[in-house]
Amino acid sequence: MGGAASGRLLAVSDLHVAYPDNRAITEGLRPESEDDWLLLAGDVAELSTDFERTLTLLSKRFSTVLWAPGNHELWTHPEDPLTLRGEHRCRHLVDFCRSVGDVTPEDPYPTGRGAGGPVTVAPLFLLYDYSFRPAAATTKEESLRLAYEAGVVCSDEYFLHPDPHPSREAWCYARVRETEGRLAACDSAYPVILVNHFPLLRHPTRVLRYPEFAQRCGTELTADWHRRFRVSAVVYGHLHIPRLTWHDGVRFVEVSVGYPREWRQRPQPPVPLRQILPAVHP
Numbered sequence: 001m002g003g004a005a006s007g008r009l010l011a012v013s014d015l016h017v018a019y020p021d022n023r024a025i026t027e028g029l030r031p032e033s034e035d036d037w038l039l040l041a042g043d044v045a046e047l048s049t050d051f052e053r054t055l056t057l058l059s060k061r062f063s064t065v066l067w068a069p070g071n072h073e074l075w076t077h078p079e080d081p082l083t084l085r086g087e088h089r090c091r092h093l094v095d096f097c098r099s100v101g102d103v104t105p106e107d108p109y110p111t112g113r114g115a116g117g118p119v120t121v122a123p124l125f126l127l128y129d130y131s132f133r134p135a136a137a138t139t140k141e142e143s144l145r146l147a148y149e150a151g152v153v154c155s156d157e158y159f160l161h162p163d164p165h166p167s168r169e170a171w172c173y174a175r176v177r178e179t180e181g182r183l184a185a186c187d188s189a190y191p192v193i194l195v196n197h198f199p200l201l202r203h204p205t206r207v208l209r210y211p212e213f214a215q216r217c218g219t220e221l222t223a224d225w226h227r228r229f230r231v232s233a234v235v236y237g238h239l240h241i242p243r244l245t246w247h248d249g250v251r252f253v254e255v256s257v258g259y260p261r262e263w264r265q266r267p268q269p270p271v272p273l274r275q276i277l278p279a280v281h282p
Contacts, residue, residue: 007034007036007037007063008033008275008277008278009037009039009119009121009275010038010039010062010273010274010275010276011039011040011041011235011255011274011275012038012039012040012041012255012272012273012274013040013042013070013197013235013236013237013255013256014042014256014258015040015043015044015045015054016043016072016258017045017053017054018045018046018047018050019259019260021260022259022260025257025272026057026058026272027057029061029272029273031063034063035063036062037062037065037066037112038062038064038065038273039066039068039121039123039193039195039235039276040066040067041068041070041197041256042067042068042069042070042072042073042196043071043072043197043238044067044070044072044073045073046072046073046075046077046080047077047079047080047082048092048093049080049081049082051073051093051096052096055067055096055097055100055102056100059100059102064103065097065102065103066102066103066123066195067097067102067104067123068123068124068125068195068197069093069125069197070237070238071127071156071160071197071216071238073093074089075155075156075160076089076160077159085161085163086161086162086163086165087163087164087171094106105122105123105125105179109121109122109123109186109192111190116278116279117190119190119191119193120186120192121192122183122186122192122193122194123195124179125197126172126175126179126198127169127171127172128168128169128215128217128218128219129169129172129173129219129220129221130143130215130216131215131218131219131220131221132205132216132217132219132220134146134212134214140169143215146212147212147213147215150210150212152210152212152213154213154216156168172221173221183225184229186229186230188230191231192229192230192232193231193234193276193277194225194229194231194235195236196235196236197236197238198217198218198219198236198238199217199218199239199252199254200218200222200223200226200234200236201218201247201252202217202220203245204217204236204241204245204252205218205239207239208239208241217238226250226252227248232250232251233250233251233252233277233279234250234252235253235274236252236255237255238256239256240258240259240262241254242254242255242256242258242270242271242274251279253274253276255274257270257272
């Protein structure tokens with residue numbers, strides 16, 4: 001990317017560097033070219049100290065690093081020296097990223113020139129609103145009850161605070177409204193790559209082992225964004241199921257590493273960096 005045609009757009013998410021094996025994977029992330037960009041689609045770390053250490057390392061290696069927040073970075077964990085909650089915590093992490101030269105969802109979306117021509121990259125922060133719920137549940141309360149009965153309990157309920165919003169879904173609605181306006185104002189002359197921690201569609205959640213988890217994986221409000229805007233690819237994580245799918249002719253690429261207990265069960269070791277541009281099709 002950058003100004004050279006030789007650069008690549010690479011992506012990864014869900015590094016969860018608190019795990020030593022994942023930290024080793026992260027420390028091995030390196031560009032092939034001085035023009036390579038890195039997309040970080042959330043869940044780098046749970047603790048602010050680990051987050052800052054990791055972003056500092058990667059920012060020194062890659063030409064441009066773009067970060068989209070995950071739910072874990074926004075946790076106010078009892079072991080974290082940073083006690084900020086909700087929007088204040090997010091703003092603190094944004095300020096840190098800016099201090100090391102990274103791009104965040106609060107910054108202008110950068111445009112780079114790769115082998116296929118100019119492309120705009122938009123890191124997003126959208127959260128979820130419990131709308132990916134099962135057909136048997138018509139309300140958030142019913143959906144959560146079914147999840148708890150199935151033993152699917154999420155730490156977000158304890159550590160992810162929406163302050164000053166009254167709820168996580170209210171925070172999600174505010175982020176969706178703001179982001180939708182920014183995307184509508186983008187220069188449509190260039191294709192856009194959307195980078196978000198959560199999938200923009202419900203469809204990728206259909207393969208979850210525990211379908212009750214889907215309600216914390218996005219919002220129906222973004223289901224048509226890949227059609228409404230000039231989107232060439234959507235990059236996301238969160239599901240810990242790395243794969244490529246196509247929806248209405250648009251690539252959706254899940255780029256997570258996930259927990260060691262997950263990737264050790266797969267026949268192949270994790271591919272920590274997924275190439276988004278130039279596009280590579282299996």
